[in-house]
Amino acid sequence: MKIIVIGGTGHIGTYLVPHLIEAGHEVINISRGQRQPYQPYAAWKDVQSIEIDREAADRAGTFGDQIRDLHPDVVIDHKCYTVESARLLVEALWDRVQHLIVCGTIWVHGHSTSVPTTEEQPRRPFGEYGINKAAVEAYLLDQARRRGFPATMLHPGHIVGPGWKIVNPAANFNPLVFEKLARAEELALPNLGMETVHHVHAEDVAQAFWKAMDNWNNAVGESFHVTSPAALMLRGYAEAVAAWFGKPANLCFMPWEQWRAAVSEEDAERTWDHISHSPNCSISKAQRLLHYQPRYTSQQAVFESLDWMISHEIIKTA
Ligand SMILES: NC(=O)c1ccc[n+]([C@@H]2O[C@H](COP(=O)([O-])OP(=O)(O)OC[C@H]3O[C@@H](n4cnc5c(N)ncnc54)[C@H](OP(=O)(O)O)[C@@H]3O)[C@@H](O)[C@H]2O)c1
Numbered sequence: 642m643k644i645i646v647i648g649g650t651g652h653i654g655t656y657l658v659p660h661l662i663e664a665g666h667e668v669i670n671i672s673r674g675q676r677q678p679y680q681p682y683a684a685w686k687d688v689q690s691i692e693i694d695r696e697a698a699d700r701a702g703t704f705g706d707q708i709r710d711l712h713p714d715v716v717i718d719h720k721c722y723t724v725e726s727a728r729l730l731v732e733a734l735w736d737r738v739q740h741l742i743v744c745g746t747i748w749v750h751g752h753s754t755s756v757p758t759t760e761e762q763p764r765r766p767f768g769e770y771g772i773n774k775a776a777v778e779a780y781l782l783d784q785a786r787r788r789g790f791p792a793t794m795l796h797p798g799h800i801v802g803p804g805w806k807i808v809n810p811a812a813n814f815n816p817l818v819f820e821k822l823a824r825a826e827e828l829a830l831p832n833l834g835m836e837t838v839h840h841v842h843a844e845d846v847a848q849a850f851w852k853a854m855d856n857w858n859n860a861v862g863e864s865f866h867v868t869s870p871a872a873l874m875l876r877g878y879a880e881a882v883a884a885w886f887g888k889p890a891n892l893c894f895m896p897w898e899q900w901r902a903a904v905s906e907e908d909a910e911r912t913w914d915h916i917s918h919s920p921n922c923s924i925s926k927a928q929r930l931l932h933y934q935p936r937y938t939s940q941q942a943v944f945e946s947l948d949w950m951i952s953h954e955i956i957k958t959a
Pocket of ligand 1: 674
Protein backbone atom coordinates (compact mmCIF):
# COMPACT_ATOMS: atom_id res chain seq x y z
CA MET A 642 0.00 0.00 0.00
CA LYS A 643 0.95 3.63 -0.33
CA ILE A 644 1.22 5.01 3.19
CA ILE A 645 1.71 8.64 4.18
CA VAL A 646 3.21 9.22 7.62
CA ILE A 647 2.78 12.80 8.82
CA GLY A 648 5.67 13.55 11.22
CA GLY A 649 7.44 10.32 10.30
CA THR A 650 10.93 11.23 11.54
CA GLY A 651 10.02 11.52 15.24
CA HIS A 652 9.98 9.07 18.16
CA ILE A 653 7.36 6.76 16.65
CA GLY A 654 8.24 7.19 12.97
CA THR A 655 11.85 6.21 13.66
CA TYR A 656 10.59 2.65 14.23
CA LEU A 657 7.36 2.68 12.22
CA VAL A 658 8.63 3.90 8.85
CA PRO A 659 11.41 1.27 8.46
CA HIS A 660 8.95 -1.45 9.50
CA LEU A 661 6.46 -0.35 6.83
CA ILE A 662 9.18 -0.33 4.15
CA GLU A 663 10.37 -3.78 5.20
CA ALA A 664 6.76 -5.02 5.01
CA GLY A 665 6.73 -3.99 1.34
CA HIS A 666 4.77 -0.74 1.48
CA GLU A 667 5.54 2.51 -0.30
CA VAL A 668 6.04 5.21 2.35
CA ILE A 669 5.98 9.00 2.09
CA ASN A 670 7.12 11.03 5.11
CA ILE A 671 5.64 14.51 5.53
CA SER A 672 7.64 16.85 7.76
CA ARG A 673 9.40 20.22 7.67
CA GLY A 674 12.73 18.48 6.96
CA GLN A 675 14.31 19.87 10.12
CA ARG A 676 15.23 16.59 11.78
CA GLN A 677 16.46 13.10 11.10
CA PRO A 678 15.08 9.87 12.61
CA TYR A 679 16.74 8.79 15.87
CA GLN A 680 18.09 5.54 14.38
CA PRO A 681 19.83 5.27 10.98
CA TYR A 682 18.00 2.28 9.42
CA ALA A 683 18.94 1.48 5.81
CA ALA A 684 15.22 1.36 4.93
CA TRP A 685 15.12 5.18 5.03
CA LYS A 686 16.77 5.35 1.61
CA ASP A 687 13.52 3.98 0.15
CA VAL A 688 11.33 6.61 1.84
CA GLN A 689 10.16 9.63 -0.10
CA SER A 690 10.15 12.77 2.07
CA ILE A 691 8.07 15.81 1.24
CA GLU A 692 8.54 19.06 3.14
CA ILE A 693 5.29 20.58 4.34
CA ASP A 694 4.71 22.62 7.50
CA ARG A 695 1.43 21.15 8.75
CA GLU A 696 0.48 24.17 10.84
CA ALA A 697 1.14 26.68 8.07
CA ALA A 698 -0.62 24.48 5.49
CA ASP A 699 -3.63 24.04 7.81
CA ARG A 700 -3.82 27.81 8.24
CA ALA A 701 -3.71 28.23 4.47
CA GLY A 702 -6.35 25.49 4.11
CA THR A 703 -4.12 23.52 1.70
CA PHE A 704 -2.85 20.61 3.81
CA GLY A 705 -5.71 18.15 3.24
CA ASP A 706 -5.64 18.65 -0.53
CA GLN A 707 -1.85 18.22 -0.63
CA ILE A 708 -2.18 14.87 1.17
CA ARG A 709 -5.16 13.73 -0.94
CA ASP A 710 -3.30 14.57 -4.18
CA LEU A 711 -0.58 12.07 -3.25
CA HIS A 712 -3.24 9.30 -3.55
CA PRO A 713 -2.46 7.44 -0.31
CA ASP A 714 -4.17 4.19 0.71
CA VAL A 715 -3.42 4.86 4.37
CA VAL A 716 -2.57 8.08 6.24
CA ILE A 717 -0.88 7.97 9.66
CA ASP A 718 -1.02 11.34 11.40
CA HIS A 719 1.37 12.11 14.27
CA LYS A 720 0.80 15.85 14.14
CA CYS A 721 -2.91 16.39 14.80
CA TYR A 722 -3.64 18.54 17.86
CA THR A 723 -7.03 20.17 17.17
CA VAL A 724 -10.45 19.18 15.87
CA GLU A 725 -10.13 21.73 13.09
CA SER A 726 -6.89 20.12 11.91
CA ALA A 727 -8.56 16.66 12.00
CA ARG A 728 -11.67 17.95 10.21
CA LEU A 729 -9.66 19.49 7.35
CA LEU A 730 -7.89 16.18 6.79
CA VAL A 731 -10.98 13.98 7.10
CA GLU A 732 -12.95 16.11 4.63
CA ALA A 733 -10.12 16.12 2.09
CA LEU A 734 -9.68 12.34 2.38
CA TRP A 735 -13.39 11.46 2.32
CA ASP A 736 -13.91 8.36 0.10
CA ARG A 737 -10.22 8.51 -0.84
CA VAL A 738 -8.43 6.44 1.84
CA GLN A 739 -8.73 2.98 3.34
CA HIS A 740 -7.59 4.11 6.78
CA LEU A 741 -6.66 7.24 8.74
CA ILE A 742 -4.80 6.46 11.98
CA VAL A 743 -4.27 9.45 14.26
CA CYS A 744 -1.93 9.68 17.24
CA GLY A 745 -3.62 10.71 20.49
CA THR A 746 -2.43 10.52 24.09
CA ILE A 747 -3.48 8.87 27.35
CA TRP A 748 -4.02 12.48 28.58
CA VAL A 749 -7.51 12.24 27.01
CA HIS A 750 -8.55 10.65 30.31
CA GLY A 751 -7.63 13.35 32.79
CA HIS A 752 -8.00 11.53 36.11
CA SER A 753 -9.52 8.06 36.29
CA THR A 754 -12.08 6.57 38.62
CA SER A 755 -10.79 3.00 38.65
CA VAL A 756 -7.51 1.65 37.33
CA PRO A 757 -6.17 0.30 35.13
CA THR A 758 -8.13 2.80 33.02
CA THR A 759 -9.96 1.28 30.06
CA GLU A 760 -10.86 3.06 26.83
CA GLU A 761 -14.55 2.80 27.75
CA GLN A 762 -14.25 5.10 30.78
CA PRO A 763 -15.69 8.62 30.51
CA ARG A 764 -13.27 11.32 29.38
CA ARG A 765 -12.42 13.99 31.98
CA PRO A 766 -9.47 15.71 30.29
CA PHE A 767 -7.83 18.80 31.74
CA GLY A 768 -5.16 21.06 30.27
CA GLU A 769 -5.33 22.35 26.70
CA TYR A 770 -3.39 19.43 25.17
CA GLY A 771 -5.55 16.68 26.71
CA ILE A 772 -8.80 18.55 26.11
CA ASN A 773 -7.98 19.08 22.42
CA LYS A 774 -6.86 15.47 21.90
CA ALA A 775 -10.07 14.21 23.55
CA ALA A 776 -12.06 16.45 21.20
CA VAL A 777 -10.14 15.05 18.20
CA GLU A 778 -10.93 11.52 19.44
CA ALA A 779 -14.64 12.30 19.85
CA TYR A 780 -14.74 13.85 16.37
CA LEU A 781 -12.94 10.94 14.64
CA LEU A 782 -14.97 8.22 16.34
CA ASP A 783 -18.17 10.06 15.48
CA GLN A 784 -17.12 10.38 11.82
CA ALA A 785 -16.30 6.66 11.79
CA ARG A 786 -19.39 5.40 13.56
CA ARG A 787 -22.02 7.80 12.18
CA ARG A 788 -20.69 8.48 8.69
CA GLY A 789 -18.47 5.48 7.92
CA PHE A 790 -15.11 7.29 7.71
CA PRO A 791 -12.29 4.74 8.39
CA ALA A 792 -10.59 6.41 11.37
CA THR A 793 -8.69 4.97 14.34
CA MET A 794 -6.98 6.80 17.22
CA LEU A 795 -4.07 5.40 19.23
CA HIS A 796 -3.18 6.82 22.66
CA PRO A 797 0.49 6.33 23.65
CA GLY A 798 1.87 6.73 27.16
CA HIS A 799 5.20 8.51 27.85
CA ILE A 800 7.27 7.53 24.83
CA VAL A 801 10.69 6.11 25.68
CA GLY A 802 13.64 5.08 23.55
CA PRO A 803 17.33 5.75 22.94
CA GLY A 804 17.81 9.29 21.64
CA TRP A 805 15.89 11.58 23.97
CA LYS A 806 15.31 12.41 27.65
CA ILE A 807 12.58 10.40 29.35
CA VAL A 808 10.18 10.90 32.26
CA ASN A 809 12.22 10.16 35.41
CA PRO A 810 11.17 8.88 38.88
CA ALA A 811 10.32 12.44 39.99
CA ALA A 812 7.98 12.60 36.98
CA ASN A 813 9.96 15.31 35.16
CA PHE A 814 12.83 15.33 32.66
CA ASN A 815 15.73 16.54 34.83
CA PRO A 816 18.71 14.11 34.40
CA LEU A 817 19.89 15.03 37.93
CA VAL A 818 17.18 12.74 39.32
CA PHE A 819 18.83 9.72 37.67
CA GLU A 820 22.28 10.96 38.76
CA LYS A 821 21.20 11.16 42.41
CA LEU A 822 19.89 7.59 42.26
CA ALA A 823 23.09 6.40 40.57
CA ARG A 824 25.19 7.91 43.40
CA ALA A 825 22.83 6.91 46.26
CA GLU A 826 22.35 10.60 47.08
CA GLU A 827 19.14 11.66 48.77
CA LEU A 828 16.26 12.13 46.34
CA ALA A 829 13.05 13.84 47.43
CA LEU A 830 9.80 12.63 45.84
CA PRO A 831 6.50 14.47 46.07
CA ASN A 832 3.84 13.21 48.50
CA LEU A 833 4.31 9.50 49.28
CA GLY A 834 5.84 8.61 45.92
CA MET A 835 2.72 6.59 45.18
CA GLU A 836 1.61 8.48 42.07
CA THR A 837 2.16 6.80 38.72
CA VAL A 838 3.74 7.24 35.30
CA HIS A 839 3.07 4.99 32.32
CA HIS A 840 5.85 4.64 29.78
CA VAL A 841 5.94 2.84 26.46
CA HIS A 842 8.86 2.08 24.16
CA ALA A 843 8.63 3.91 20.81
CA GLU A 844 9.08 0.58 19.01
CA ASP A 845 5.96 -0.76 20.75
CA VAL A 846 4.00 2.36 19.77
CA ALA A 847 5.10 1.75 16.17
CA GLN A 848 3.92 -1.86 16.49
CA ALA A 849 0.42 -0.66 17.49
CA PHE A 850 0.24 1.58 14.41
CA TRP A 851 1.06 -1.18 11.95
CA LYS A 852 -1.13 -3.66 13.79
CA ALA A 853 -4.04 -1.19 13.63
CA MET A 854 -3.50 -1.13 9.86
CA ASP A 855 -3.27 -4.93 9.63
CA ASN A 856 -6.39 -5.40 11.79
CA TRP A 857 -8.48 -2.81 9.94
CA ASN A 858 -11.87 -4.36 10.68
CA ASN A 859 -11.22 -4.30 14.45
CA ALA A 860 -9.51 -0.91 14.46
CA VAL A 861 -11.87 1.35 12.52
CA GLY A 862 -14.13 3.47 14.72
CA GLU A 863 -12.09 2.61 17.83
CA SER A 864 -9.41 4.13 20.03
CA PHE A 865 -6.76 2.15 21.89
CA HIS A 866 -4.27 2.74 24.69
CA VAL A 867 -0.69 2.01 23.67
CA THR A 868 1.46 1.67 26.76
CA SER A 869 3.71 -0.88 28.45
CA PRO A 870 1.84 -3.68 30.24
CA ALA A 871 1.99 -1.87 33.63
CA ALA A 872 2.46 1.65 34.99
CA LEU A 873 5.19 2.46 37.55
CA MET A 874 4.74 4.09 40.95
CA LEU A 875 7.34 6.83 41.40
CA ARG A 876 8.80 5.21 44.52
CA GLY A 877 9.13 1.77 42.90
CA TYR A 878 10.54 3.36 39.75
CA ALA A 879 13.20 5.17 41.83
CA GLU A 880 14.08 1.95 43.66
CA ALA A 881 14.38 0.01 40.38
CA VAL A 882 16.70 2.65 38.89
CA ALA A 883 18.89 2.76 42.01
CA ALA A 884 19.11 -1.05 42.00
CA TRP A 885 20.13 -0.93 38.35
CA PHE A 886 23.14 1.15 39.45
CA GLY A 887 23.79 -1.33 42.29
CA LYS A 888 22.74 1.21 44.94
CA PRO A 889 19.99 1.46 47.57
CA ALA A 890 17.43 4.21 46.88
CA ASN A 891 17.99 7.02 49.37
CA LEU A 892 14.50 8.50 49.22
CA CYS A 893 12.67 11.09 51.27
CA PHE A 894 9.15 12.43 50.81
CA MET A 895 7.68 15.91 50.97
CA PRO A 896 4.15 17.30 50.73
CA TRP A 897 3.54 18.74 47.25
CA GLU A 898 3.80 22.46 48.17
CA GLN A 899 7.09 21.90 49.99
CA TRP A 900 8.48 19.72 47.20
CA ARG A 901 7.46 22.22 44.53
CA ALA A 902 9.26 25.05 46.36
CA ALA A 903 12.48 22.98 46.41
CA VAL A 904 12.75 22.41 42.64
CA SER A 905 12.82 24.63 39.55
CA GLU A 906 9.58 26.00 38.13
CA GLU A 907 10.05 23.89 35.00
CA ASP A 908 10.57 20.64 36.94
CA ALA A 909 7.57 21.41 39.18
CA GLU A 910 5.36 22.11 36.16
CA ARG A 911 6.35 18.84 34.42
CA THR A 912 5.98 16.80 37.60
CA TRP A 913 2.57 18.30 38.33
CA ASP A 914 1.40 17.54 34.80
CA HIS A 915 2.41 13.89 35.25
CA ILE A 916 1.27 13.25 38.82
CA SER A 917 -2.03 15.11 38.46
CA HIS A 918 -2.82 12.63 35.67
CA SER A 919 -1.11 9.63 37.37
CA PRO A 920 -1.83 7.44 34.35
CA ASN A 921 -2.35 3.71 34.72
CA CYS A 922 -3.86 2.36 31.52
CA SER A 923 -5.11 -1.03 30.45
CA ILE A 924 -3.84 -2.44 27.14
CA SER A 925 -6.26 -5.36 27.09
CA LYS A 926 -8.39 -3.84 24.30
CA ALA A 927 -5.34 -3.41 22.03
CA GLN A 928 -4.13 -6.90 22.93
CA ARG A 929 -7.52 -8.42 22.14
CA LEU A 930 -8.42 -6.53 18.97
CA LEU A 931 -5.07 -5.52 17.47
CA HIS A 932 -2.95 -8.40 18.83
CA TYR A 933 -0.67 -5.74 20.33
CA GLN A 934 2.18 -7.45 22.20
CA PRO A 935 4.59 -4.91 23.70
CA ARG A 936 8.18 -6.17 23.73
CA TYR A 937 9.19 -3.89 26.61
CA THR A 938 8.04 -3.54 30.19
CA SER A 939 8.34 0.03 31.52
CA GLN A 940 11.59 -0.88 33.31
CA GLN A 941 13.13 -2.49 30.21
CA ALA A 942 12.24 0.55 28.10
CA VAL A 943 13.60 2.96 30.71
CA PHE A 944 16.86 1.02 31.13
CA GLU A 945 17.51 1.12 27.38
CA SER A 946 17.08 4.91 27.48
CA LEU A 947 19.27 5.20 30.57
CA ASP A 948 22.05 3.36 28.75
CA TRP A 949 21.80 5.85 25.92
CA MET A 950 21.72 8.87 28.25
CA ILE A 951 24.81 7.59 30.10
CA SER A 952 26.75 6.86 26.92
CA HIS A 953 25.88 10.37 25.63
CA GLU A 954 26.86 11.94 29.00
CA ILE A 955 23.38 13.36 29.58
CA ILE A 956 23.57 11.43 32.87
CA LYS A 957 26.91 11.54 34.66
CA THR A 958 27.12 8.68 37.11
CA ALA A 959 30.60 9.39 38.54
N1 LIG B 1 6.30 12.25 23.21
C1 LIG B 1 5.48 11.59 24.00
O1 LIG B 1 5.86 11.09 25.08
C2 LIG B 1 4.04 11.44 23.58
C3 LIG B 1 3.15 10.82 24.49
C4 LIG B 1 1.83 10.63 24.07
C5 LIG B 1 1.42 11.04 22.82
N2 LIG B 1 2.31 11.66 21.98
C6 LIG B 1 1.83 12.07 20.66
O2 LIG B 1 2.77 11.63 19.70
C7 LIG B 1 2.66 12.46 18.55
C8 LIG B 1 4.04 12.92 18.18
O3 LIG B 1 4.70 11.78 17.72
P1 LIG B 1 6.25 11.62 17.98
O4 LIG B 1 6.49 11.74 19.47
O5 LIG B 1 6.72 10.44 17.24
O6 LIG B 1 6.76 12.93 17.23
P2 LIG B 1 7.99 13.81 17.56
O7 LIG B 1 9.15 12.99 18.02
O8 LIG B 1 7.50 14.94 18.38
O9 LIG B 1 8.38 14.26 16.06
C9 LIG B 1 7.70 15.18 15.40
C10 LIG B 1 7.66 14.81 13.89
O10 LIG B 1 6.79 15.76 13.30
C11 LIG B 1 7.51 16.59 12.41
N3 LIG B 1 6.98 17.94 12.58
C12 LIG B 1 7.07 18.76 13.66
N4 LIG B 1 6.40 19.90 13.44
C13 LIG B 1 5.85 19.79 12.20
C14 LIG B 1 5.05 20.64 11.39
N5 LIG B 1 4.65 21.85 11.82
N6 LIG B 1 4.69 20.21 10.15
C15 LIG B 1 5.09 19.00 9.69
N7 LIG B 1 5.85 18.15 10.41
C16 LIG B 1 6.22 18.53 11.64
C17 LIG B 1 8.99 16.42 12.82
O11 LIG B 1 9.88 16.68 11.76
P3 LIG B 1 10.39 18.19 11.45
O12 LIG B 1 10.77 18.79 12.78
O13 LIG B 1 11.52 17.96 10.52
O14 LIG B 1 9.23 18.89 10.82
C18 LIG B 1 8.98 14.95 13.18
O15 LIG B 1 8.93 14.17 11.99
C19 LIG B 1 1.77 13.62 18.92
O16 LIG B 1 0.51 13.42 18.34
C20 LIG B 1 1.71 13.56 20.44
O17 LIG B 1 0.51 14.07 20.92
C21 LIG B 1 3.61 11.86 22.34
